[in-house]
Amino acid sequence: MNQKNEQELLKRAKSCDLVALGEIYDRYSPGIYRYAIRLLGDDFLSEECVSETFSRFLQAVRNNRGPNDHLQAYLYRIAHNWITDTYRRVPPQPVALNDSMEDAEYPVPEKQVDIHMEQNKIRLALRSLTPEQRQVVTLRFIEGWENDEVAFALGKPVGSIKALQFRGLRMLRKILLGDQKAGAYEFEG
Numbered sequence: 001m002n003q004k005n006e007q008e009l010l011k012r013a014k015s016c017d018l019v020a021l022g023e024i025y026d027r028y029s030p031g032i033y034r035y036a037i038r039l040l041g042d043d044f045l046s047e048e049c050v051s052e053t054f055s056r057f058l059q060a061v062r063n064n065r066g067p068n069d070h071l072q073a074y075l076y077r078i079a080h081n082w083i084t085d086t087y088r089r090v091p092p093q094p095v096a097l098n099d100s101m102e103d104a105e106y107p108v109p110e111k112q113v114d115i116h117m118e119q120n121k122i123r124l125a126l127r128s129l130t131p132e133q134r135q136v137v138t139l140r141f142i143e144g145w146e147n148d149e150v151a152f153a154l155g156k157p158v159g160s161i162k163a164l165q166f167r168g169l170r171m172l173r174k175i176l177l178g179d180q181k182a183g184a185y186e187f188e189g
Contacts, residue, residue, distance in 0.1 A: 006071050014061050021061075025054055028072060031143070032079045035044045038142050039083050039134070041123045049086070073153035076139070084131045106131030125175040134162055 012020035030051050036046035047118065056078050060066035067074040126134050137144040140161075147165075151158045 007069055010066075010068060010071055014064070014066070016061075021058070024057075024071065027055065028075050031072075032075060033074065035079060035138065035143060036083060039123070039126065039138060040086065041120065045086060049079055049082050052082050056082075070152060073149070074147070076153055080131070080135050087127060125172050128175055129168050129171055130164075133164050133171065136164040137168045137172070140165055 007022050011023055021053060022028045027173065032053055033046055033050050036042065036049035040046050053075055057066060057075060126137065129137065132154065136150055139150045139153065140147070145153075147158050147161050154161065156164075
């Protein structure tokens with residue numbers, strides 16, 4: 001969505017236009033849900049994150065606050081803050097092995113368990129990063145944002161985003177590959 005259309009949509013939303021509010025929800029809720037599920041690994045918490053994100057957005061709109069532009073960055077910042085608060089409140093869940101794990105895409109239960117365990121390992125490794133590193137790595141590599149988009153969303157210079165990305169990836173490498181392999185790979189910025 002271009003800047004002018006987004007500003008018009010926000011203007012309509014601030015005047016409590018239900019169609020505009022619905023458009024905003026329809027446009028941004030799927031991405032926020034994907035962002036939350038990747039970080040939280042829990043459907044219920046991810047749905048709660050989406051709900052709370054839009055609830056906080058509506059509250060800001062009602063109080064004549066909120067963004068005048070860059071709506072996506074604003075919504076992701078709300079979601080990120082909610083997820084960070086959730087990490088503080090809810091300890092990581094242990095990996096549960098379920099005898100009835102079946103999926104058409106992964107018919108072999110052992111493979112499904114391996115995939116689930118790997119996803120959980122990555123999720124826990126992401127939790128070990130600082131909140132800013134976690135947000136930069138997630139937005140850059142999972143959501144596919146460019147450095148300048150992440151910089152704007154976080155209100156930081158691009159150089160800071162690259163530094164956070166470098167330190168975050170180095171820490172993930174150390175956790176996931178072990179100390180002996182940590183220096184063996186370099187990531188692009």
